[in-house]
Amino acid sequence: MRKHDPKNGEEPGGASRRDFLRGSGLAAASAVLTGAATTALDEARAADDGPKVLSGEVEITLKVNGEDRKTTVEPRSTLLDTLRNRLDVTGPKRVCDRASCGACTAIVDGDPVYSCTTLAVTCQGKTIETVESFDVGEQGVPHAFHQNDGLMCGYCTPGFVTACKALLDKNPNPTLDEVRRGLDGNICRCGTYIGVLQAALDAAKAMKGA
């Protein structure tokens, strides 16, 4: 790991914008600061109080759908690309790749996140849930989408289902307006919203029956 050179007494311990840019601007050995690559960083921090940079290949362990998965990423690798390209977890989809459409939504420590703009190295030690882990029985969100035809081509569907699950976990009794707002971070091109909204309301009812 490349060590930071704390020239001119730049703010110690923090992620300076200049370091971030310098790191991520490197093409082949792009690097990025991370608050969660804890072990390596903590050790480095003990020896050197400056900001820390990860670069090259980094071995990480991610807790995905209850299972510890070890893999090698680059500091710049997104959670989405790590799931899809390295761990063969392909429920989350890559569509806009910049946090606009929600197809990549995963639940990290209980919150829905755009995995396309979340760095994999920041997810160590966190609980990552993807659509594959959801209950596929009659009480589950996927069933409600299926019954209401809340999908056509289906490519946005895992993202919608995940956002819906995250919404219902926090708000088990949403109104239609709350469902609309809760799912407004997702985009469907086929225009399957009518089925999606009904599915969310039905799933809320079914989950209470569970």
Add this chain to the structure above:
Amino acid sequence: MDLTWPEKPTLIGTKVPRLDGLAKASGRAKYPSDQLPEGTLFAVMLYSPHAHAKIKTLDVKPAQGMPGVKGVVAIAKEGATLRYQGDDVAAVAAVTEEQARDAARAIKVEYEVLPHVVTEPQAMAPGAPEIVKGGNVRKGRSQDKGKADEELAKADVVVEGKYALPVITHVCLEPHGLTAKWEAADKLTVWSSTQAVQVVAGELAEAFQIPVANVTVLTDYMGGGFGSKFGADVWGRTAAELAKSTGKPVKLFLDRIQEHLAAGNRPSATGTLKLGASKDGKLVGLIAETHGTGGSRGGSNFPLPYVYDVPASSRSHSDVFVNGGGARAMRAPGHPQGCALMEAAMDDLAEKLGIDPVQLRLMNLPPNDPRTPIYEAEVKIGAELIGWTANRKPRGKNGDGPIRKGYGVALHQWGGGGTRDKKVSCTITADGTVELKSATQDLGTGIRTVLAIIAAEVLGLKPTDVVSNIGNSTFPPGQASGGSTTTASMAPPCLDAATKARDALFAKIAPALGATPADLSLKGGRLLIEGKPSISWKDACRKLGTASISEMGATPEGLASTGVGGCQFAEVVVDVETGVVRVKKIVAVQDSGLIIDRLTWDSQVYGGGIMGLNYGLFEERIMDPTTGVMLNPDMELYKLAGATDVPEIVLHAYEPDDQKARGVIGIGEPPTIGTAAAIGNAVSNAIGVRVPEWPMSPRNVLNALAAASKDQEGKA
């Protein structure tokens, strides 16, 4: 006896959830872009950053030495001209996608930047750089019927208007691309996100000079095509080439930017329309001069006049060439443009005549056209569902406050018939399995489920009892999914195959049951002998022993038809201070012959309306004339409706017995045609002035209001 659709179906026309719906909703469905065969390399495209440039030098060597790189190909050659931003230059395959991206960036290209034109005004300006031989504007032959100029001169009322719709892109959520794997030196398997598995197979076989039988194209699922995914494309052939040279499977899907730039778009449409009528509202003539751009390709023409009976018309259209990605078919190619222009002019004419817009439309439907009585019935239903008579006020009479409500209408038409040379096989085995096979593919329209419903209806089973195998180019010939032709092409051979298989099963097992085949029937998962329930389906099949039944269905007469109509109504509210338009309600009335799965039919109509709402309110490809680049090749500034933008949608399937008797007709395209037109008309009804440019964005609405108030000042 002629094969007919069952008179009293138990499944056909009901709401049947998709066979693959749970797989899709639970993330288990593996799309082509999800495929990851052992050892897969990731490939990335390098594309032109310039709107128009010549490649002076192209050096891929720096990429070859980069970490993880296994293969590099130059797609463009030195000296070649790149015609748009996003035009293909080279591709790299590497162990990780990050490495492939770095290597693509390391390729050294020296460009000679050429003058560009990226908008129509830029391309049509005097002295504009000529980007195609013969000029940027290619005027087509005028299409004339009667003497429109003479008729308009005699008309009691004439309106003249200029209307325009922008270029929009398909924005398929799954990008274009494929994963390629060579099984042997002359045997290729690809997982392709395509609307036509057999077209892709043919293209790859041709490119690599191998028999098409050695190419297997698999498309179990695909994430949207809308008309833009019929071929392997440059990137598909490149992926296969990289897979061949590296000896590893290669996955290549476009990034979102190139997807917008290079993977298809719906051409723009601009038209000056002069429409005349007698004072009682009968159309007498139309003169229309239109143009549009299909980017670097032509193909921007669209139907006009549209739907209505115009006794005399003169129409000329020009293709305008710009440095932009080529147009591709997009859901009902040409019709949304023709519909919007025609319906805007119709509304403006109604306003000038002082006739209710709905009445003007009903007065001018073509006489002696089988569609006319259908339109009349549909418009009546739609008007009631939106509350036209009760709610709608004349244009500009919607109050003085900042928020104005308005109503609009539009009519549309489409074909939706099928081809007659496609096949479906139906195999029944002794364990009771029923398997259908055909080389068509499910774009999300539901054809996989539609086929299962038909077979289940014939065999007295549940749709989930049927294995509906499609999306494989080696299966019996299947329809390429475009033009709303899939269901009309595939449903008849499916009914034929299932019926033949049932009859063959009866013939085979009747003797063992001491019956004749004519005594046998199937219902509710059981075999009936002379109408009395006997053994179960599985036990009946068990009597096949080691034999199995396999029948190929062809296309008998009379099971499918073509030609649909429909109408849409929109209710909008417009804030005249901010220009923000919200659609409150859409009513869609649609005929399409015999409906097989009402659940997926509804989804198509809802989805068509929402796609039309996007066209009406949000979408436009924004090109920067100065730099020649697209300013919104993304999904935040290229706007699409989210859950809070979607209005109440009321749909009505117009399906009286005489419609059902027509047989199956496609539904994918018609319900998206009229929405943007109806929204445009609703906006002008709300605010009292025509907004001549789509989308109905704050900018275009405020511009129209400003132009109108300037006019007023000028007159004052």
